[in-house]
Amino acid sequence: MQTELLEILRCPRTGRRLVLEQPEYREERIHSGWLVSEGNEHRYPIRDFIPRFVPKSNYADSFGMQWNKFRQTQLDSYSGHPISANRFWRVTGWRPEDIGGQWLLDAGCGAGRFAEVALHAGAKVIALDYSRAVDACYANLNDHRNLHVVQGDIYALPFPKGFFRYVYSLGVLQHTPDPERSFQSLLRLLESGGEIAMDVYARNLRSLLSWKYLLRPVTTHLPKDRLFRWVKRMVDALLPAAILLRRIGGRPGARLLPILQYSHLGLPLELNREWAILDTFDMYSPSYDFPQTLSTVHKWFKDCDLENILVENGPNGIVGRGRKKTA
DSSP: OOHHHHTTOBOTTTOOBEEEEEEEEETTEEEEEEEEETTSOOEEEEETTEEBOSOSSOTTHHHHHHHHHTSSTTOHHHHSSOHHHHHHHHHHOOOHHHHTTSEEEEETOTTTHHHHHHHHTTOEEEEEESSTHHHHHHHHHTTOTTEEEEEOBTTBOSSOTTOEEEEEEESOGGGSSOHHHHHHHHHTTEEEEEEEEEEEOBOSHHHHTSHHHHHHHHHTTSOHHHHHHHHHHHHHHHHHHHHHHHHHHHHHHHTTSSSOOOGGGTOOHHHHHHHHHHHHHHHHOOSOOOOBOHHHHHHHHHHTTEEEEEEEEETTEEEEEEEEOOO
């Protein structure tokens, strides 16, 4: 944790400033210590350079597991393909010159695939996740001085209201217990005139009849390590057929088997296998998975009185973005 972050963090229970106690420094950063709310009411640990405002184990454990097993897989710097960058700029509608030097909140950062894009554009990024994926994000991107990693709860965010110019959450809200409430929680952090961008899984007949929702009633009850071994064996067995079906039948052909794969993105075979295992596990393991309709997402934005609203079908589901009205 960098000392700069101390000026921004707030107690998620009281909203008060936090005081640093018993810090241990390494490489000019705070490796461990405690953040204590004014009045000494609440205490939060700093472990391995990351302030932590959540229990060690929680509903997002599967995400922590997958991102630490496949820490670099979806980073553009690792794959050599601008897959994450293309999605980031497409969904947000922002330009590098818009976010350079601005504070951004990455809500649900995972291993940092989109944070990396924003950092390369010169943004100051606070990468937040509920799971231990924050450790993977820090390991991947800690050489960026504009990176700040926080393990926190989207329903009890440890930041002052109206602080951020830009907030984004890509592929995350549907995995929270109450997606609309999660969206509203993020909006409270936007400054006047600030912008929010998000995408969520689409709810339609095609998606609800997919393998994911047919199998999740079973897979969500399996121990995560057992499910991971099952997914790995299934991908290894079915990947050649899945690649062939995608080549012959396009997206409909790819849906015939209960795994995901990305040969159409130009990934080499071994990296395609990593993505296939990672995203297939991601498909079957989360505790919550609530896809949304276009009308529902549009209602979220309208009910929050945003302007410049755009809600549409995008490459990974439903895209939504808007601006907080100037007071």
